[in-house]
Amino acid sequence: xxxxxxxxKAGRQSFKVDLxxxxxxxxxxxxxxxxxxPISWLVMYSVTMVDPATxxxxxxxxxxxxxxxxxxxxxxLITTMIVAVCSSVACxxxxxxxxxxxxxxxxxxTRLIRALVTASFVTPPFLGAIAWEILAAPNSxxxxxxxxxxxxxxxxxxxxxxxxxxxxIFVIACYTFPYVFVLVANALDRxxxxxxxxxxxLGAGTWTTARRVTIPLVLPxxxxxxxxxxLQAMILFGSPAILALPAGFHTMTTKIWSLFQYPPKPExxxxxxxPLLFLTVMLLRGQQMILGRKGYSIVGGKSGEPRLIxxxxxxxxxxxxxxxVLMLPVFLPYFALLNAAFSPLATTxxxxxxxxxxxxxxxFFELSxxxxxxxNTFILGAAAATIGTVLALVISYATARxxxxxxxVLGFLATAPLAIPGIVLGVGLFLAYTxxxxxxxxxxxxxxxxxxTIELPAAYQQLQSAFRAVHPELEDASRILGATRxxxxxxxxxxxxxxxxxxxxxxxxxxxxxxxxxAIMLFTSETKVVSVLIFDLKESGDLGAIAILGLSMLVxxxxxxxxxNRIPGFGSSGLRNT
Amino acid sequence: MKKKFAxxxxxKGTAAIAAAGxxxxxxxxPARAQAPAASEITPELIAAAKKxxxxxxxxAMDLTLAQRLGRSFETAxxxxxxxxxxxxxxxxxxxxxxxxxxxxxxxxxxxxxDLAHVSxxxxxxxxxxxxxxxxxxxxxxxxxxPDGLFIVTRVLVSPIGYNTNMVKPEExxxxxxxxxxxKWAGKMVKAHPAYSGTIMNSTYQTARDLGWDYFEKLSKQRxxxxxxxxxxxxxxxxxxxxxxxxxxxxxxIQYKEKGDPVEIVYPEEGTPLATSPSVLFKSAPNPNAGRLxxxxxxxxxxxxxxxxxxxxxxxxxxxxxxxGVRRLADIKLMKEDADAIEKGAEDIKKRYSALFKV
Numbered sequence: 001x002x003x004x005x006x007x008x009k010a011g012r013q014s015f016k017v018d019l020x021x022x023x024x025x026x027x028x029x030x031x032x033x034x035x036x037x038p039i040s041w042l043v044m045y046s047v048t049m050v051d052p053a054t055x056x057x058x059x060x061x062x063x064x065x066x067x068x069x070x071x072x073x074x075x076x077l078i079t080t081m082i083v084a085v086c087s088s089v090a091c092x093x094x095x096x097x098x099x100x101x102x103x104x105x106x107x108x109x110t111r112l113i114r115a116l117v118t119a120s121f122v123t124p125p126f127l128g129a130i131a132w133e134i135l136a137a138p139n140s141x142x143x144x145x146x147x148x149x150x151x152x153x154x155x156x157x158x159x160x161x162x163x164x165x166x167x168x169i170f171v172i173a174c175y176t177f178p179y180v181f182v183l184v185a186n187a188l189d190r191x192x193x194x195x196x197x198x199x200x201x202l203g204a205g206t207w208t209t210a211r212r213v214t215i216p217l218v219l220p221x222x223x224x225x226x227x228x229x230x231l232q233a234m235i236l237f238g239s240p241a242i243l244a245l246p247a248g249f250h251t252m253t254t255k256i257w258s259l260f261q262y263p264p265k266p267e268x269x270x271x272x273x274x275p276l277l278f279l280t281v282m283l284l285r286g287q288q289m290i291l292g293r294k295g296y297s298i299v300g301g302k303s304g305e306p307r308l309i310x311x312x313x314x315x316x317x318x319x320x321x322x323x324x325v326l327m328l329p330v331f332l333p334y335f336a337l338l339n340a341a342f343s344p345l346a347t348t349x350x351x352x353x354x355x356x357x358x359x360x361x362x363x364f365f366e367l368s369x370x371x372x373x374x375x376n377t378f379i380l381g382a383a384a385a386t387i388g389t390v391l392a393l394v395i396s397y398a399t400a401r402x403x404x405x406x407x408x409v410l411g412f413l414a415t416a417p418l419a420i421p422g423i424v425l426g427v428g429l430f431l432a433y434t435x436x437x438x439x440x441x442x443x444x445x446x447x448x449x450x451x452x453t454i455e456l457p458a459a460y461q462q463l464q465s466a467f468r469a470v471h472p473e474l475e476d477a478s479r480i481l482g483a484t485r486x487x488x489x490x491x492x493x494x495x496x497x498x499x500x501x502x503x504x505x506x507x508x509x510x511x512x513x514x515x516x517x518x519a520i521m522l523f524t525s526e527t528k529v530v531s532v533l534i535f536d537l538k539e540s541g542d543l544g545a546i547a548i549l550g551l552s553m554l555v556x557x558x559x560x561x562x563x564x565n566r567i568p569g570f571g572s573s574g575l576r577n578t
Numbered sequence: 579m580k581k582k583f584a585x586x587x588x589x590k591g592t593a594a595i596a597a598a599g600x601x602x603x604x605x606x607x608p609a610r611a612q613a614p615a616a617s618e619i620t621p622e623l624i625a626a627a628k629k630x631x632x633x634x635x636x637x638a639m640d641l642t643l644a645q646r647l648g649r650s651f652e653t654a655x656x657x658x659x660x661x662x663x664x665x666x667x668x669x670x671x672x673x674x675x676x677x678x679x680x681x682x683x684x685x686x687x688x689x690x691x692d693l694a695h696v697s698x699x700x701x702x703x704x705x706x707x708x709x710x711x712x713x714x715x716x717x718x719x720x721x722x723x724p725d726g727l728f729i730v731t732r733v734l735v736s737p738i739g740y741n742t743n744m745v746k747p748e749e750x751x752x753x754x755x756x757x758x759x760x761k762w763a764g765k766m767v768k769a770h771p772a773y774s775g776t777i778m779n780s781t782y783q784t785a786r787d788l789g790w791d792y793f794e795k796l797s798k799q800r801x802x803x804x805x806x807x808x809x810x811x812x813x814x815x816x817x818x819x820x821x822x823x824x825x826x827x828x829x830x831i832q833y834k835e836k837g838d839p840v841e842i843v844y845p846e847e848g849t850p851l852a853t854s855p856s857v858l859f860k861s862a863p864n865p866n867a868g869r870l871x872x873x874x875x876x877x878x879x880x881x882x883x884x885x886x887x888x889x890x891x892x893x894x895x896x897x898x899x900x901x902g903v904r905r906l907a908d909i910k911l912m913k914e915d916a917d918a919i920e921k922g923a924e925d926i927k928k929r930y931s932a933l934f935k936v
Contacts, residue, residue, distance in 0.1 A: 072932075075935075137816075138818075139744075139817055139819065140813075140816040140817045140818035155744060156764075156765070163802065244936075245803060245804075245805070245936045246802050246803050246804055247802075248801075248803055248934060248935045248936055249935055249936065250935070250936060258772075260672070260676075261668070261669075261672055261772055261927075262668065262671055262672040262675055264672070264675075264676070345815070345838075346816065347816050347817070347818075362642070362645070366642075366645040366646075366649060367641070367645055368645065368659070368661045368662045369661065369662070369663065372661070434679070434680045439680070441680045441682070442677065442680055442682035442684070524673075524676075524677055524682055524684060525634065525636065525661075525663045525673065525677070525684050525685070526682075526684050536664070536665060539665070539669075539804075539805040539806050539809070540640070540641055540664070540665075540666075540805070540806040540808045540809055541804065541806065541809035541812040541813065542641055543812075545641075
């Protein structure tokens with residue numbers, strides 16, 4: 001069968017009327033509009049201004065001059081770089097040894113550890129930042145109170161100050177390290193055991209093998225992880241808005257957001273967005289170059305399972321290290337939120353006497369935006385997941401099967417949004433859809449567009465690898481028997497991909513409900529989502545309601561995850577932060 | 579029980595509004611057209627409002643109060659749901675501007691804590707006149723526009739506050755000048771004029787009376803910067819900072835009565851003042867429900883909630899005072915000047931962020 005009709009040629013021979021070509025062309029146009037429209041407006045705004053005399057737009061570089069000369073804008077740029085570099089380094093320092101422990105040693109309970117890392121990944125970073133305020137605000141923070149009680153230290157002394165640059169770096173790292181961890185652990189999982197065996201046979205000890213064989217093989221993944229962590233820290237909006245503003249400094253994202261305060265300065269915001277976009281593109285190029293030269297690492301066919309290193313007594317400090325690392329993004333913040341939810345005062349430990357349901361009651365029965373926000377979030381999550389999955393499915397089919405000419409363009413367009421930070425996309429969409437021909441601002445549609453655009457790359461990457469795993473000869477058989485491409489897709493390929501598709505759907509759903517940075521630019525009172533509502537409540541300090549809403553969000557997220565039982569992919573750059 | 583507001587208090591306390599002139603024309607134009615007839619809540623209005631079924635209220639008041647008002651309205655008029663959209667007054671103002679410039683008419687009525695916003699809206703022609711009967715009968719003239727374009731719903735002050743566990747009463751600051759003492763460095767929390775209308779007012783008034791160099795010195799005291807005037811009282815109640823530089827005075831009183839360790843200080847230089855007007859929008863999607871809400875919110879029933887629950891100052895002549903709040907007449911107040919803020923808001927925000935870095 002395969003001799004008669006090699007899979008690669010299958011796509012170009014169609015004798016029946018095949019709907020797939022116009023269909024795929026439609027998708028290509030759709031993608032162009034989705035991505036190019038907001039970016040074009042962004043660029044247009046950044047280099048033009050309204051001439052006060054003629055009321056017409058004229059070309060100018062004034063915004064860029066302001067951007068690079070006004071200390072109000074230069075300082076945030078520098079701060080952002082410092083924060084991003086430091087948190088990226090911190091992520092690597094923690095994630096690399098942990099990834100090694102989980103993947104290559106006989107450390108117990110690795111499944112549970114991986115699950116908990118996933119939990120820290122799905123925790124919205126802004127929620128983590130608020131939880132860390134409750135924990136480590138210098139005076140009212142639970143940990144600082146505990147410290148003063150234990151040591152009898154003075155009233156003003158504290159152990160941690162979360163409202164500081166190190167505090168911000170710490171919290172960002174807490175919710176970014178999963179990216180590095182997963183990349184490193186996956187790379188270590190894939191290193192064939194025989195390479196290490198060969199080294200041992202040649203007389204190298206454990207340490208020499210690690211230094212000469214394992215580390216060089218895993219280094220590309222680690223560097224790629226560092227870049228992703230840098231990227232995430234750079235484009236994050238929630239955490240700096242929550243922790244940096246009280247400490248009296250801006251990052252680039254909070255600055256861009258503040259440029260929309262009355263009177264709004266969209267031109268300057270657009271100009272300030274472009275360096276972020278440029279840096280992201282450069283970093284992703286760098287990441288591709290590093291990951292691209294993995295060539296020599298996994299040559300050869302199937303190889304033995306990697307040999308697990310015996311930890312011996314070292315298992316005790318190793319386990320302690322892992323537990324401490326997991327306490328920071330998961331156990332402690334969740335505890336803080338639970339406490340705040342049922343305590344009359346967020347930063348006082350709840351006792352059976354003080355236990356209260358007032359926050360719960362307030363959030364669900366008095367707060368009139370709760371229902372609207374939950375409804376919007378759910379609708380958007382489900383719609384973005386459904387449309388995003390379909391879109392990614394079609395595009396990844398086209399590219400994996402080389403089904404249309406120019407499929408590379410489709411693939412490129414589908415991964416391009418990766419280079420657009422959420423807040424930048426928010427600004428672009430705001431500019432693009434507040435004026436004709438598409439006036440979508442104020443509707444759920446504009447948020448839906450944002451979410452689909454943001455999640456498309458990850459969905460595409462996941463499904464593309466799923467398609468690669470299904471051999472084309474199965475489809476060929478169906479086509480030889482006379483089915484059109486669509487028919488064979490529906491009857492043959494689709495059933496085989498069911499699990500991956502479902503997993504992708506859940507992935508987009510979960511990522512959508514935790515998105516803040518694009519939503520904060522695009523919401524109106526009628527189109528509020530839960531993440532924005534939490535941010536609003538944060539600004540007026542209503543911690544009890546935040547805790548309840550945050551916990552509901554987590555419950556919803558984990559329900560979906562447990563429903564599917566796993567988060568798929570965790571692809572190299574497929575995950576986005578808010 | 580005394581009346582909440584004696585006429586004398588009113589004249590002395592917040593004559594500033596009149597002084598401000600609010601767009602000049604309103605008070606200075608005797609030849610203006612016939613004032614709109616005062617409206618009562620008629621069965622027709624209720625029926626029309628019920629037909630619309632909901633009202634959308636953007637407000638800057640503390641969330642619990644806003645929701646309490648919303649729920650009380652829903653109880654008073656079953657079948658009409660009240661959706662409250664709370665944010666800082668400056669944010670509410672930005673939001674409405676952003677929505678209107680994109681032709682999104684979502685808001686029925688708004689309550690801000692920055693009187694200057696009313697002049698903006700008036701000039702843009704966005705707001706419509708409506709004068710409830712009770713306002714004409716029981717509100718002092720300073721507290722509503724004779725054309726019915728705005729009604730002052732509540733009067734706010736922005737005093738100093740402190741946590742009594744962290745500061746002994748005899749050591750507590752007594753004036754704004756006291757806050758420059760190095761002993762308060764790193765121990766204060768302050769709200770932001772680009773977010774809160776109350777703080778826009780207090781920043782303008784303090785800078786006018788004490789000079790911008792006061793803020794320059796204050797900014798060197800490592801002040802924790804939060805956004806909302808409703809957040810600073812929460813931060814000192816939690817014990818996160820010992821002293822609040824500015825914020826909603828009414829919340830300090832609320833929290834103190836609830837048992838939290840907080841105390842209010844009316845600074846010697848004078849306490850910043852902000853009147854909080856409500857307006858009805860011309861393009862309101864639910865105009866009748868909006869009118870009904872505006873009418874009800876300024877009735878004695880709703881105004882009494884402001885006094886009893888929120889511990890705010892009500893301009894309604896018949897609300898009954900509840901002991902525990904110092905009367906406005908007994909507080910040395912700074913003068914409100916909406917015109918100056920309208921002209922200077924951008925400059926104030928700029929200077930402020932230059933000093934405090936955010």
